[in-house]
Each structure stands twice: as structure tokens, then as C-alpha cells.
Amino acid sequence: MLQLTDVHTYYGESHILRGVSLRLEAGEAVGLLGRNGAGKTTTISSIVGFTPPRAGSIRFGERELVGLPSHRIARLGIGLVPQGRRVFPDLTVQENLLLAARKGPTGWTLDRALERFPRLRERQKQFAGTLSGGEQQMLAIARALMTNPQLLLMDEPSEGLAPLIVQEIGAIIAELKAERLSFILVEQNLALALNSVDRVYVMNKGAIVFEGTPQSLMADEATHRQYLGV
Numbered sequence: 001m002l003q004l005t006d007v008h009t010y011y012g013e014s015h016i017l018r019g020v021s022l023r024l025e026a027g028e029a030v031g032l033l034g035r036n037g038a039g040k041t042t043t044i045s046s047i048v049g050f051t052p053p054r055a056g057s058i059r060f061g062e063r064e065l066v067g068l069p070s071h072r073i074a075r076l077g078i079g080l081v082p083q084g085r086r087v088f089p090d091l092t093v094q095e096n097l098l099l100a101a102r103k104g105p106t107g108w109t110l111d112r113a114l115e116r117f118p119r120l121r122e123r124q125k126q127f128a129g130t131l132s133g134g135e136q137q138m139l140a141i142a143r144a145l146m147t148n149p150q151l152l153l154m155d156e157p158s159e160g161l162a163p164l165i166v167q168e169i170g171a172i173i174a175e176l177k178a179e180r181l182s183f184i185l186v187e188q189n190l191a192l193a194l195n196s197v198d199r200v201y202v203m204n205k206g207a208i209v210f211e212g213t214p215q216s217l218m219a220d221e222a223t224h225r226q227y228l229g230v
């Protein structure tokens, strides 16, 4: 469904992604791990067209994404939960959700989103900027789901949140996996990532340094030590 081949991405003259190749099959859940600055967000930004690669290919189904503007890429069915949960603070919860709404195969509507995220229902009329960090993250996830994506990209959804909220997010991700939504989960929370995906990639300095199942990563002490800092 998604295939990155030898992707090179720059910020100005800084060569950040140095030949990233990865793939995701339809219905697969893939983790993208690595330390701060490894290039995880840059990989996500390359897929969605925020930082278009200078070389390499990104195929989504039959389509080549490199060269397409980001709004076209989104419309092809790629949803994003950005790092730092950027919601529109001056719009209400409901407005944030409705602005994202798009028809698609996965059947997310305002009603379904408010049912799945009861705290968002309680705060429907509140400005998103007044929500707690955990609630904003729920809103960011719900908003991405409202686009009814074929592929969902989540960039560190647990970052900076209290353990109980992280558990809630883990439960949501588990449900998405049970529904066989295709997704890439960027995480620094190793336990959350390994519980949530079928396969993982580890990045370091703009390159993939490990690919395998969560079990094989658990068994690979050298990779842990060198690239995950545990």
C-alpha cells in the first residue's frame, strides 16, 4: 500500500533522510522508532508532502506521491496526527472535527467520534485551546479519523502525557489495529509501540538501521542499546 524507496530529504542544505526505504501492506500496523532527531518526523513529513524529498520514490497504491502538493496527498486518503497535537485552538471541539470531515470507507462521522471519545462530547462546544493535553491529543486523533483515511500516520501520540492518558491512547490504537486500519505509529514509548504494531523500523541519523517484528526487536539487545537508549 505504501512503499518508500531510497528517499532523500533535506532542510535547506542539511541532508536529513539518507536513503530511507520502508513499506507497509494494506491492513498492517508499522512502528517507526528511534531517538530524538533520528528523522522520524521528517519521514512522516516526506510522505505527506510537507518536506518533499529531493530524490527517491514514495508510492501509495498506484500513485507516486513525490511531487504532489500536500493537500492532494491528504485527499488520496492519508490522515495525519501531527507531533505536538496541533489542533485549532480558537475553534470549538466540534468545529475542529467537522472541518476535517471527509467521506471514506472507514465510516467515521461526528456521532461516531463523539461516541468513541466521550470526553470530546462533554467538551464539544469548548474552544480546543482550553482542553488538557490529553484531550487535545484525543481531538487530534479523532480529527484524523474524521478524514476516513486509508492510511493513518501518528507522530508520537503519547508524547508528554500522563501514564493513564497514554493507556487510553494505547487502547484506541489497539482498536484501530483490530479494525485493520493501516497505520504508521511513530513512538519513543517502546512498550506502547511494541504492543501496538505488527512490524517495526528503527531509524538513526536519517537511515533505517533495523527492521523486524516486535519480538525480534525485543531480542536484539545491541539495537536497543545503540539506537533506542534503553
Ligand SMILES: Nc1ncnc2c1ncn2[C@@H]1O[C@H](COP(=O)(O)OP(=O)(O)OP(=O)(O)O)[C@@H](O)[C@H]1O
Binding pocket: 011, 014, 016, 034, 035, 036, 037, 038, 039, 040, 041, 042, 043, 083, 188
Ligand atoms: N525545520 C527544520 N530545519 C532544519 N533542520 C531540521 C528541521 N526539522 C528537523 N531538523 C533536523 O532534522 C533532523 C531530524 O529531525 P526529526 O524531527 O525528523 O527527528 P525525529 O526523529 O522526529 O525526533 P523527535 O523524536 O525529537 O521528534 C534533526 O537533526 C533535526 O535537528
Ligand SMILES: [Mg+2]
Binding pocket: 040, 041, 042, 083, 155
Ligand atoms: Mg519527531
